[in-house]
Amino acid sequence: MAEALLEVRGLKKYFPITKGVIRTKVMGLVKSVDGINFSIAPGTIFALVGESGCGKTTTSRLILLLEKATEGTILFRGEDITKLDPERVKEYKSAVQAIFQDPFSSLNPRMRIGSIIAEPLKVQKRLGKAEIQYRVEEALKQVSIDVTAARRYPHMFSGGQRQRIALARALVLNPRLIVLDEPVSALDVSIRAQTLNLLHDLQRALGISYLLISHDLATVRYMSHHVGVMYLGRIVERAECESLYDQPFHPYTQALLSAALPSHPDLVKDEIMLPGEVPSAAALPPGCRFNPRCLHRESICLDYEPELRLIRENHWVACHRQKRVD
C-alpha cells in the first residue's frame, strides 16, 4: 500500500477558558478537536463533514499550522510537522496550500492579481522576474483565466473568478495537498459547477490531494474518495465515499444524511429528528459524546467513549452497537 501523504494521529486542540480581571485563571477547556485519526493517500480527496462547532475548521487550521496542536501528530510524507524547525516548516508550507470560503476577502484588494499569485513564489524561492512571470501565467492558464488579468485588481472579478485566482495562487508552488474550506458555499449556484469541475479536473491531472471541508453532503459525494464525519471534535464514522453514503452505520451519520435535501420530490424521506441540541465542547457528556441525542443508546454508551472500529472494507465506525459485517 502506498504511503499516506498526510496522516493525522490522536490530534487534539483544546482552547482554555480564562477568568479573572487580568484573565489568568483557567476555568475550563473547549475541546475543539478531541483525538482524531485519518489519513489522505496521494492523489485522493478526503472530505471532513459535520455541522458548525464539530471541529472541522479547527482541524484544517491545525494541518495548515495556523494553530498549534495541543496533542497528537501530523505526519506529512512520514515526517511529524508539529516538530519541524522553521526551515522545514517553510518547505511544508509550500507543499500544502489552502483555499478559503470567502472569495471577497481572501485576495488583497490593494494588490494586482499578478502580485497576489507571485507572492508565494517570492516568499518561498529565489526566482528571477522572468521565471516568476512565467509561473504566474501558467497558473492562470491552468484555472482558465486570461493572462491579462495579472495586471488587474480583484474587485474587477466576480466571486467565481476570484476563487479560481485563489486556486491559481495555491497551485503556483506545485503543492501536494490543498486544503479547501467550503470552496463553493459563497458562490452562485451556476458558478459552483464551474469551480467544482475545475477542482476535480486539476486534481486528476496533477495528482494533488485535497482535504475538503464542507457541510454540503451532495457536493462531498460528488468530489470525494473518502469521507470522515465529525461530531463534537471526534470522527464518528470514516469510510470510502460510496460506502458511507450507501450504508451509514453511525446514528449521527444516518440523521445527517436523512436531513440533507433530496434531489427529486420522489426521493423525499422522513428525517430522523435528533432530540436536543449539540452540547458545548467545554462540557462534553460522559461516555460516547453523542449519547444524549442517540435514539439507540445503551448503558455502555454512558460509560465508555467508542473508538473507530473497522466494520466493513474501508469503513470504520465509532459506535458500541456496531458489529463487523462481512
Next chain:
Amino acid sequence: MDGVDFSVEQGMALGLVGESGCGKSITCLSVLRVVPEPGRIEGGEILFRGEDLVKKSEPEMRGIRGKHISMILQDPMSSLNPAYSVGEQVAEAIRIHQRLKGRSLWAKVLEILRLVRIPSAESRMYDYPHMFSGGMRQRVAGAIAVSCEPGLLIADEPTTSLDVTTQAIFLRLLKDIQKKSGLAMIFITHDFGIVAKMCDQVAVMYAGKIIENAPVREIFNNPRHPYTRALMDSVPKLEKKVSRLFNIPGQPPSLYDLAAGCAFKPRCPSGEGKCSSDEFPPVVEVGNGHRVRCWKYG
C-alpha cells in the same frame, strides 16, 4: 423584474427558483410593497384574495403586512433587533394587528414561541437575540411571521445560513404549521432540494422573468426550459455520485442592461433560428399545467 406572472393557492407552497440577481427577492418585496427606493412598481396587478394590492394605500398595506401576508428573511443573525427581547419582538406584531394587551398579549406570545418549539419559552422570551443560536433565531423569525395567522407566508432563502440538521428541523416546522393552518407559502430559493422537499408548484426565474412554471414533479421529471435543465444538471445529487456536473458558461446577466430577445440566449446550450428574435418568447402551455417561455416550444 419584468412581467412576472404566478399564483399560489391556499395550503399550497410555491417555489420561486433562481440565482442571485434574478429578481426573486424583489418580486416578493413588491407583493408587500416594501421595495426600497428608488424601485417602484410600474405596472401589473397583485391579487390577494381577489383584491389588487397595487391599488391599496399605505395605511391599508400596513394592515396587511405582518397580518395577512408575512415574511421570513434570509439571515437570522441580522433580522432581529438586538436592542429588544425576543418576546417583545414577537409581541409587537400581535399588539398592533390583533390588538391584544397585557396578560392576553403575553400569553399569546408564549403560545407562539412554544409553537415554534423554543425550549423553556417562558424564561427565554425575555432573552435578547444574541443569546440564541442561528437556528433558534430563525425560529423566532418564524414565530413573528405566523403570530397573526397570516394567509400567505413568504420565506426568502430561510435556511441558507443554517446547518443541515437545523435546516431540517426548521423546514419540518414550517410544513407542520402549514398543514395545521392551511397557510400558503412562497419559498424563494436557489436550491432545488428545498423545492423538492417543500413545494407543490415551481416557478423558475431568469433575468427578471419567469421562464418556466409547473407542478413540482412535472418540472423535475420533465424540465423544458434549457436554463432549468442546465441548472438541475449543474447541481450535485445527494443520492448518487454523478460523473460530471454540467457547466453553464458565462455569467448571469445584470438586470441593468438586458439585451433584446431571450435573456438566456448567450448561455444557452441549445439554440434555434427563432432564438435570434428580438422578442422575448411568449408563454406556451406544454400540457400538465406546465408553462414555458422558450422559442423551442413557441
Next chain:
Amino acid sequence: MQRFLLSRILQSILTLLAVSFIIFSMSRWSGDPLNLLLDISATQEDKALLAKKLGLDKSLLAQYGIFLGNALRGDFGTSIVTKAPVIDLLFERALNTFELGAVAFGVSLLIALPVGVYSAVKRGTFLDTLFRVIAISGQSIPVFWLGLMLIFLFGVILKILPTGGKGGVSSLILPSITLGWYVAAGIMRLTRTSMLEVLRTEYIRLARIKGLSEWVIIWKHGFKNAALPVLTFAVLLFVMMLGGAVVTETVFAWPGLGRLVINSVTWRDYPVVQATVLFLSMLYIFANLLADILYAYLNPRIRYGG
C-alpha cells in the same frame, strides 16, 4: 459585566494617579517657584526659610506625597494671587462653567438629536442638505468669531442681550449658543450617520414587513440602536466642551474654569493651575469611564452577556 466594570474603574484610578503626578511635577518645570515668590533681593537664608515653610526642600516624591494627601482632603493650598483657599475658587468657578455647559449641552441635544434623525430619514432632501451645511459651518467657524459677532449683533446693535458677564437668564443665551453650536453640530452629524447605518439593516426591513408604522420603525427600532454610539460620544463631548470653554468664557467674560486656567497660568499662580488642570483631567477620566459604563449598560450584548 462586573468584571468589565471593575477593570475599568481600576484603570481609571491608575490613570488619575499617573496624571496627577505628571501635573504635579510639571508645575515645577516652569521655574523655581521660590524665585516667583520672593524678590531678587532675597538672600539664601530667606529662600531656605521659605523653602522649608512651603515644604519645597523635600524630595519630589515626598512633595508629591504631601500634595496627594492634601488633595484627598480637598486642600489644594492657597492662591498666590488672591491668598484665598484654592478649593473655594475652584468650586465657585466650576459651578459657573457647569451652569453654562449644562444649558449649552442640554439645548444642543434637544435640537441636534431630532434634526439628525430627520436628516437621516429624509436623506437627500433640501432640508437635509441645509442642516448639514449649518452643522459643518458650526464646526468650521472659529468660536471667538461667532461669539464676537453675536455680541455685536445682539448686544451692541440690537441691544436686547447683555454683552458679557454673568447675570440673569439673559446673560446665558449668547454664550450657550456660542459654546453649544459646535457640540450640536457634532451630535447632529453623528446621529445622522448612525441612523443611516441603522436604517439599512435587515431588522428595520423586517419591522416594515411586520406592518409597523413609520414612526415606530424610526424611533422604537431605529433610534434606539442609533442612539447608542451617539450618547456615549455625547458624554465625552460634554467634558471636552467644558474644558474648551476657555474661548467662550473669555469672549463673554464669563467667570468660569476656563478663564481661571488662563489667568492663573499668566500669573504663575501654580497652586491654582495645578488644581484646575487636575480637576479637568479628573473630569475627563471620569467622563470616559462613564461613557464606557453607559455603553455597556445600554448594549444588551454586554449587559446581559450570554
